[in-house]
Amino acid sequence: MLSEPSAPPRCSPRKNTLTAFGITVTLWLLPAVASLIGGTDSAAYIFLDDRLDEGIVAVLGASLLFVLPTNWAKREATLTWSDAAKIDWGTIILFGTGIIFGSLLAATGLAETIGTGAAENLAITNVVAITVFSAVLAILISETTSNTASAAVIVPIVIPLCQAIGVDPFVPALAATFAASFGFMLPVSTPQNAIVYGTGAVPITRMIRTGIVFDILGAILIVSIVPVMIALVGIGG
Numbered sequence: 001m002l003s004e005p006s007a008p009p010r011c012s013p014r015k016n017t018l019t020a021f022g023i024t025v026t027l028w029l030l031p032a033v034a035s036l037i038g039g040t041d042s043a044a045y046i047f048l049d050d051r052l053d054e055g056i057v058a059v060l061g062a063s064l065l066f067v068l069p070t071n072w073a074k075r076e077a078t079l080t081w082s083d084a085a086k087i088d089w090g091t092i093i094l095f096g097t098g099i100i101f102g103s104l105l106a107a108t109g110l111a112e113t114i115g116t117g118a119a120e121n122l123a124i125t126n127v128v129a130i131t132v133f134s135a136v137l138a139i140l141i142s143e144t145t146s147n148t149a150s151a152a153v154i155v156p157i158v159i160p161l162c163q164a165i166g167v168d169p170f171v172p173a174l175a176a177t178f179a180a181s182f183g184f185m186l187p188v189s190t191p192q193n194a195i196v197y198g199t200g201a202v203p204i205t206r207m208i209r210t211g212i213v214f215d216i217l218g219a220i221l222i223v224s225i226v227p228v229m230i231a232l233v234g235i236g237g
Contacts, residue, residue, distance in 0.1 A: 024061030119161035142183030182218035185211030
C-alpha cells in the first residue's frame, strides 16, 4: 500500500521574522559586547565596529525576510516584493529625512550658529533663562527632525554656552533632553507621528493645531520644574 506523499516542509513566517530580528539585534550588539570584554582598543572591537555599521546591519536584517523561505517547494519567502510595495515608503522616507536633517544641522555647524547667535542676542546670563532657552530651542528643532537627533544637536550647544557664562550645564542640558521629546506638531518629529500621519486618519492641519498645544504645555512643564531641579542639584552639590 502506497503511503500518501508527505506535505512540503513549511516554515512559519513568525519564526522567520523573529530569526531575522534576532540576527539584526545580535549584530548591532556585537561591537558593544566586544568593547565590554576587551575594551575599545581591542582588535575584535575595531574589526566589528568598522564592519557592522548600524545601517548596513538594518538592511541585512530586512533582506533576510526576502531570503528566509516559508515554503521550500513553492520557493515562497517570508516577504515578497508585492508585500513590500504596500509599505508606506513615503512616511519612512519622511522620517528618515528628519534624521538626516538633524545630522546635517550638527555637521554643518548651522545648529551651533543658531544657538550661539540666539543666546548672544537674547543676552542670557542666568541658569533659569538659559534653561528656558534650551527647552524652547530643543522643542523647535525637534519639530523638524527626530527626537534623538534634536537632543544630539542641542545638548552640545547648551553645554559650551553654560560654561561661557559660568553656569552649571546640568539643569539646562537635562531640560533640553526632556524638551527634545516634545515635538508633536509635524509627522517628522517622532515615529509615532509619522505612523499616524501615514494612515491618513489625521490631517496635517489638525496635527499642527493639537501639537502646538502640547508643545506649549510641555515647555511650561519643563520650565516649571526648573527650581526643583536647581534645588536638587544644590543639595547634591
